[in-house]
Amino acid sequence: MNDMNKSEVLLILKQLGIRPNKELGQNFLINKNTVSKIILESSIKTTQSILEIGPGLGALTEDLVKKSDQIYAYEIDSVLFSYLSNKFSNYENLKLYNEDILKAKIPSHDMIISNIPYSITGPIFEKIFYNPQPPCGVLIIENSIAERLFNRKSYKSFSRITVTFNAFMKPVRKFKISRFDFFPTPKIELALVVVEPRKVIDQMLLSDDGRTFFLKFVAGIMPYKNKNMVNAIKYFLKNDKNFNYSKQHIEVFLRENQLKNSKVALFSVDEIVELSKKFYSFLNN
Secondary structure (H helix, E strand, C coil): CCCCCHHHHHHHHHHHCCCCCHHHCCCEECCHHHHHHHHHHHCCCCCCEEEEECCCCCCCHHHHHHHCCEEEEECCCHHHHHHHHHHCCCCCCEEEECCCCCCCCCCCCCEEEEECCHHHHHHHHHHHCCCCCCCEEEEEEEHHHHHHHHCCCCCCCCCHHHHHHHHHEEEEEEEEECHHHEECCCCCCEEEEEEEECCCCCHHHHCHHHHHHHHHHHHHHHHHCCCEHHHHHHHHHHCCCCCCCCHHHHHHHHHHCCCCCCEHHHCCHHHHHHHHHHHHHHHCC
């Protein structure tokens, strides 16, 4: 197998009779140095099982099959799946799936190493990381999203994904990656991020109901991060006919639970987790 450059990628795509599909987020790696950087940062042990999402033409897969005893790779494009199946037919440690990762039942794995489709980063995070036993991750993602994962105290970057991701995961390292390392060249800036599970994930997030409420709660209040928490919660409840609480009710709730009524963006991730837990109990009593 040869290291892929742009010319080789173009030739293979021509032979396969396909064009990169923007809707599927197909941006193929064409720089071997970037592949090497991903592998280096992954520090893969042979006993670790690896998940790869969107292997494409297998530029990263080529190295993964030499490092791990078990790789699960999901490729939604049927033509690329057939190409990969043929290319890696001699590797028994690679299990390929021609499935949509967001609909698939994924085998248990220790680490995800991928250049993921950038347009579905949020849903991928929720599926892979927002659970009681998330894996480690070494991922190429949109740089603006990477900024939101790491800059937890910056008002500008503090967002829904900042809170949800950091409730389950710990961002470790971030590196800028040139968008010209891919074909077609994406219009967005990219970053390589290394993440690992939090040592302690709040008990509420370990249950399906608690986790579902937390994700819904954060999605409901974060659009109002410049407002005080009382107002943000009021907006969150506005469209739910099951609850009819006034601002006074919410103020009493915060006061009785010794929770501040500051602007949402001034809360830490752990404070929002704690608030959501107490508010969940409040609504269900």
